[in-house]
Amino acid sequence: MSSRAPDAVSGGPLEQDRDERVGTGGAAPPRGSRRSRHSRSSLSMIRLFDLSPDLLGAASPDGYFTLLNAAWQRVLGWTLDELMARPFLAFVHPDDVEETTAEISKLAAHGGVAHYGFENRYRTRTGDYRRIEWTIVPDIDTAYFVAKDVSDKRAAEAQRDRAAQMMRTVIESVADGLWVTDARGRLILMNHAGIRLLGYDSPDEVLGRNPHTVFHHRHEDGTPYPIDQCPLADVGPTGRRVHVGEDTFWRRDGVPVPVSYSSAPIATAEGAGSVVAFHDITLVQTERARLRAQVAEAEWFDEIRQAMIENRLELFEQPIVDLSSGRTYKHELLLRLRSRQGAVVEPRLFLPAAEKYGLIEEIDRWVITQAITLAASGRRVAFNVSAESIGKAGILMHIEDELARTGAEPGLLTLEVTETAVMDDLEEGKRFADRLVSLGCSFALDDFGTGYGSLTYLRQLPITYVKIDAQFVQGLTTDPSDRALVEAIVHIAQSLGKRTIAEGVEDEPTLRLLRDLGVELAQGYHLGRPAPSS
Ligand code: C2E
Ligand code: CA
Ligand code: CA
Numbered sequence: 139m140s141s142r143a144p145d146a147v148s149g150g151p152l153e154q155d156r157d158e159r160v161g162t163g164g165a166a167p168p169r170g171s172r173r174s175r176h177s178r179s180s181l182s183m184i185r186l187f188d189l190s191p192d193l194l195g196a197a198s199p200d201g202y203f204t205l206l207n208a209a210w211q212r213v214l215g216w217t218l219d220e221l222m223a224r225p226f227l228a229f230v231h232p233d234d235v236e237e238t239t240a241e242i243s244k245l246a247a248h249g250g251v252a253h254y255g256f257e258n259r260y261r262t263r264t265g266d267y268r269r270i271e272w273t274i275v276p277d278i279d280t281a282y283f284v285a286k287d288v289s290d291k292r293a294a295e296a297q298r299d300r301a302a303q304m305m306r307t308v309i310e311s312v313a314d315g316l317w318v319t320d321a322r323g324r325l326i327l328m329n330h331a332g333i334r335l336l337g338y339d340s341p342d343e344v345l346g347r348n349p350h351t352v353f354h355h356r357h358e359d360g361t362p363y364p365i366d367q368c369p370l371a372d373v374g375p376t377g378r379r380v381h382v383g384e385d386t387f388w389r390r391d392g393v394p395v396p397v398s399y400s401s402a403p404i405a406t407a408e409g410a411g412s413v414v415a416f417h418d419i420t421l422v423q424t425e426r427a428r429l430r431a432q433v434a435e436a437e438w439f440d441e442i443r444q445a446m447i448e449n450r451l452e453l454f455e456q457p458i459v460d461l462s463s464g465r466t467y468k469h470e471l472l473l474r475l476r477s478r479q480g481a482v483v484e485p486r487l488f489l490p491a492a493e494k495y496g497l498i499e500e501i502d503r504w505v506i507t508q509a510i511t512l513a514a515s516g517r518r519v520a521f522n523v524s525a526e527s528i529g530k531a532g533i534l535m536h537i538e539d540e541l542a543r544t545g546a547e548p549g550l551l552t553l554e555v556t557e558t559a560v561m562d563d564l565e566e567g568k569r570f571a572d573r574l575v576s577l578g579c580s581f582a583l584d585d586f587g588t589g590y591g592s593l594t595y596l597r598q599l600p601i602t603y604v605k606i607d608a609q610f611v612q613g614l615t616t617d618p619s620d621r622a623l624v625e626a627i628v629h630i631a632q633s634l635g636k637r638t639i640a641e642g643v644e645d646e647p648t649l650r651l652l653r654d655l656g657v658e659l660a661q662g663y664h665l666g667r668p669a670p671s672s
Contacts (some may be wrong), residue, residue: 187207188209189208190207190209192209192284193206193213193285193286194206194207194285195210195282195285196283197226197281197283198280199280199281201225203221204280213262214229214260214261214262215262215263229260229261230260230261231259234258245274245276252273252274252275254272254273255272255273256272267289270287271285273285309329310329310331312329312331312415314332314415315328315332315333315335315415316328316331316332316415317413317414318404318406318412318414319348319411319412321374321411323371324345324348325344325346325349326345326406328345335395336395348365349414353387353389353390354386354388356386356394358394358396369382369401370412373401373403374409374411377403378403379403380399380400381398381399384396385397395418395420397417397419399414399417401413434491435494436491438491438492439492439495441475441477441488442491442492442501445475448478450476450478451476451501452475452482453472453474453508453521454474454671455470455472456661456668456669457661457665458639458661459665461649461653461657461658461660462653466666467518468518468550469519470519475487489524493524493525493526498524499532502523502524502526502533503533505521505523506533506537507536507540508521509521510537510540510546510551511546512671513544513546513547514545514547517550519550519551520554521552521553522554522555522584523554525555525556525562528560528562528566529566529569537574541577547578548577553574554582554584555571555584557585557589557591557592557595558589560583560595560599561591567599571599580602581601582603582604583601583604586605586606586607586627587606587610588609596634601636603637603659604638604639605639605640605641606627606628606640606657607641610624610627615645615647615648615651624640624655624657628657639657639661640652640659640662643660643661643662643664644662644663644664645664
């Protein structure tokens, strides 16, 4: 069976020897005569053969096509005679000749086995090249083949690859997290910045899933975030862009990340998807909070100064009760600021600003004057002095002056200093405390157990009272380790001759247990809240 130009099918002489057929081209040597007889059915076969859109044919071991269907002419523009007149390698792109030769020798080695998928480029009559993909069945002395012109397919693939590669380059080069979802809202792409921000190792862990259910399923406070309320879900379907300045994504390890994001619709293979760019705003938020705090402090600075001028600082009193008698032994004076509207402001709100902006020493002096005035009227009081004032000669002198001026009995006064305050400079703290004690005042170590050097201070400072911090007292009846700690503190204090005061007593069982553990004095809401002095 053989064929030639398409007109051969429409009734031309089918039985011609090769010499005659190539005669018009004239260039090829005779390839030996191959004669066949054709029945009616083989005539239909030839028709079929020429109608096939695939490139069909056969080749001889010496490197010539011996049989080609009409599709060849349609694809390459050469007549079949022209194609058969020269070794087929003559039509192969020079860069593909070596590989083609290698494939042919492989074929010889694999005799009889169909061979798929090899591609090379064939020159057309107009001088450009078509990419041909081969399926070859070697037979004795002949290789039959079905080939396809895959030029357009490959060009489209290359175009797609280039577009995808460009998209990937763009997506990977942005510092922000970026993802793309398909028309059904599933992730089809996530860049490495995004993967890193969300705490994953590889995009494979999230691809194919809905981003909302993976890392946007809860609000900042941990409550569920239903997907039908998610602004991102609408972007693809409605084509509307979205920008959210502050929201929360959840990392794989369960840690929330504050983020801002923008989303726009994007065309994907099966419809409108969306592209989302997101940004970790932790630093922005921290910075914002810092600025807010700074503004608040500056406002407090002004408010404290005004309050001092307008006499709006007050001292509340809280009873400290003797556990053996149940009677109030003395009061701790606790600072309050009265706003212009009459509201009571607690020290945790304004003392940090006072310390930061250098107003604390003046406040401490004021407190000292009030405390010593109360002592002069026969009241037993404890008052707090800030870390900044410890060791200041001015403060010591102020105490001495006030004692002299009012004639107050120093034994009625206890100065409370936190561990962290003496920690700054132990030598200085010790000189300060020694001087106070020599004046006749008492010294209490506040918030005992919260610092690092509790025991050192206990040994080196002339302390009368140890105030057991509220955090150990509040868990006393429920937490065995708090109980063990309080027991140990009481034991150590007693053996060093110090008196103990428990802070933050809020209920009767705690009070009873403290008494049983040998604590001498107690203070807390259960015994009396801080209140304005009567
Ligand atoms: P602090 O000296 O340890 O005072 C005890 C704090 O515990 C007080 O808070 C008091 O109101 C609170 N408290 C008392 N009983 C209970 C209780 O049963 N439960 C709980 N949860 N809390 C209780 P406050 O008055 O807000 O004072 C806070 C801190 O401010 C004081 O801690 C002290 O370090 C400082 N401070 C207070 N007044 C002054 C002052 O006049 N001068 C200086 N420099 N600092 C002061
Ligand atoms: Ca105190
Ligand atoms: Ca305390």
